[in-house]
Amino acid sequence: MTVTTTAAKLYNCDETRWQAVRDRDARADGHFCYAVTTTGVCNRPSCTVKLALRENVRFFPTPEEARAKGYRPCRRCSPDGSDRRTAAAEAVVRVCRILDEALLPPGLDELARRVGYSRFHFHRLFKSFTGITPHAYLAATRARRVREALSLSGTIADAMYSSGFNSGGHFYAAAPEILGMTPRAYRAGGDGTDIRYTVTSSSLGPVLVATTDRGVCGVLMGDDGSALPEQLHTVFRRARLVPADDDFAAAVTAAVREAEPPPLSRELPLRIRRSALAVRIRRTVPTAVAPSG
Structure with missing residues (x-):
């Protein structure tokens, strides 16, 4: 037998x-x-x-x-013999799509369940591909909505609630980190604000980093670095934009290098890779750069 x-x-x-x-x-x-x-x-x-x-x-x-x-x-054990890394990347992309589209997305337990993982395993998996946690990606998605809504909404309160914030206190506490200035100033195109910026390179293409005395107010990416300052001007049409001095530029370049994505991120679409890189840059630049007044 x-x-x-x-x-x-x-x-x-x-x-x-x-x-x-x-x-x-x-x-x-x-x-x-x-x-x-x-x-x-x-x-x-x-x-x-x-x-x-x-x-x-x-x-x-x-x-x-x-x-x-x-x-x-199951994405963890692949009972059908499918490639596990490909399956894991697909799971990360699917969750990013859910977080991008849902104003009130499900919790991590539910997200992990939807893609066939336990909460702990998926948390670790997501970070290994993106370099950030699902919670950080969600926070970045909400921050992007705030920035977009402030330019379009009738009032700051409209922008706050349409972006998923349910508390004015929470919103205003998070505003400096999200906007680098007050919501009122951001909505007014940076009126009365001095903004320093520089363009540097990354593995995902040119990156423009802009800061105020309150922190990072913009991280822009694209294929043409020469077009990024004009994009910055479009957002902050009333601000005083000041090109970086050598020290500032060197510090930003070092910060972007430190924020480079993990190798597994190559399995993800460029849009998600750039979104995650922007999160890491925003975290790294304030500690590496102290804008002068």
């Missing part, structure tokens, strides 16, 4: 299959898979995802049969 035949007999009923799942028995991999009705995910028996309730588990001879019933393969 072959080992394959023996294993097939060992896992030929739901009781022994369930025991293999409880034991996370790697010897059962390839002989069957299981799906969880509450998550819609199909897993290998050895998958280390949190154990589901028995009444929510269904068994299938192959991942293909589970997929035919509407279950998607």
Whole structure:
């Protein structure tokens, strides 16, 4: 009797299959898979995802049969044999899309569940691809909405609520870090504000970094570095824009170099890579550059 035949007999009923799942028995991999009705995910028996309730588990001879019933393969254990790094990148992109589009996105537990990971594993996975946490990406998305809304909304309060802030105190406390100036000044095109800026290079193309005495007010990226100052002027049409001196430019260049994305980010679309890089630059530049008055 072959080992394959023996294993097939060992896992030929739901009781022994369930025991293999409880034991996370790697010897059962390839002989069957299981799906969880509450998550819609199909897993290998050895998958280390949190154990589901028995009444929510269904068994299938192959991942293909589970997929035919509407279950998607787990991103962690890849029961269908798909490339794990590609699957992980797709999961990160999917979550970024959810965070970009939802005004009130689900929590990390729900986001991780949607893409077939545990909360802890997905948090680590997301950071390994983007260099930032899901929470930081969400905060950056909300900050982008604030900046856009301040230019379009009738009032500052309209911009605040349309961007997902539900508290004026929270909004005004976050404003200096998000805007580098008061919301009123930002909405007025930087009226009365001195802004220093410089353009430097990064692995994702030219980057313009602009600061005020309150912090970073702009991180712009594109394919043509010479066009970025004009974009800055469009946003801050009433500000006094001052090109960087040598010390400022050198400090920004060093900060951008420190903020470079992790190698795995190459698996992600350029838009997401640039968004994550901008977050890291905003965190790095204020500690590396102290704008003079």
